[in-house]
Amino acid sequence: MDKNDLQQILKEFQDGKLDINETVNSICEKPFEDMGFAAIDYERELRVGYPETIYCKGKTVLQVQKIVESMLKKENNILATRANIEMYTAVKKVCPDAEYNELGRIITIRRHKMQLTESYIAIVAAGTSDLPVVEEAAETASLFGNRVERVIDVGVAGIHRLFAKMDIIRKAKVIIVVAGMEGALASVVGGLVDKPVIAVPTSIGYGANFGGLSALLCMLNSCASGVSVVNIDNGFGAAYAASMINKL
Template identity: 65%
Template sequence: MKTFELRKLLEEVKSGQVEVEQAVDHLKELPYKDIGIAKIDYHRELRNGYPEVIYCEGKDVGHIQQIVGEMLKGNNNILATRASENVYKAIKEICPDAEYHPLARIITVKRKEVSAPDSYIAVVTGGTSDIAVAEEAAITAEMLGNRVERIYDVGVAGLHRLLGNLDRITHAKVVIAVAGMEGALASVVGGLVDKPVLAVPTSIGYGANFNGLSALLSMLNSCSSGVAVMNIDNGFGAGYMASMINKL
């Protein structure tokens, strides 16, 4: 929207020609900014509650740097997922306060605090091999303004570990269960808590795991009610959805 169009809209609101609700609806439909290699959606947060997130894998490093540079003009928090060390170095050149979380492969830039509700999200993993995906979920949720409890390495091969942490899990508003192999963790957690469980299958496992397909199918076929399944290794999607649930 051009400056004169925005002024006109504001004048119409002041004069009573346009209701505030109508103006907000109009602003939600504002166009993106086309910078040639990408179209920056500045009003994602207005429409969806969260700003646009940069998915880095497969993108040219120079393009990512250009996108981040444009997004920094809005002085908003930035979350870039599936980022390599080279991408981080490029972003660091234009944004010294950028932080890299190598395990989660996430880059974060915090320019403003986001208020967190009193409730929290529990991120639970079957084993330590699942922690990379779990950290993607946890850091995503934290950047979106949530408190996160990490409960790692409590898989069904040693069920006493899960039961020993049940109190922390049951008091969460939503649980993210991250597991590879046969993916049984989500069903077990789902049968023990009265909260929504977001199951994330990981590509961890031996040959018949089929790079996470076995865990995915097990979770999809869970007999526990209240279990919803994300795509393989999609920690970001789980963290985003958990944030939406936690803030309801």
């Protein structure tokens, strides 16, 4: 149930189409489904504004398929992150209109269209190797009803490329910066804009990158104000926060 569902129930009660018991039963519908291996939180969107997202890594193909099948009952948009092609194939069997971004490893199901925001989220990537995280963020933000602009391969090794795109970046309401290696791009962007910057360190880099730890520490120690940092490779988390900011 989302806010629209609740408003519809209360309107039907107000119009006399539902009696008090029917109204109470509708509102008190079980808020989650216990599937044994998962408990699907149907009221997440009513509480926080966004439906529950399926994190697929660590789940079996069958578990992902069953979770999606359960969530389809509520006609909500569905987002499944870190999904492989086998999971998508299984989901496609229960939902033929499911879409898959292979690079971003993300499954999307759009049951209802959302009005896109006039303002947009800029997703700025240091390198092409960071694109899997970029695509995870972009698909998430888009499904949540945000306009998205991508700015790709503008890392500090060729900083003139960034300067050529500053008009797009500065017009965004919030900026996601995705970078591996030493993660310096977030600090550079943070020092050039008057918008909130959400930095995403990626696991891209040679050995001393420590799987993204060097980029994470660099971003956390940024001398540029207004830079917040999410976890390594967490494009979803960055897009979720950016969406909340963009819709304020």
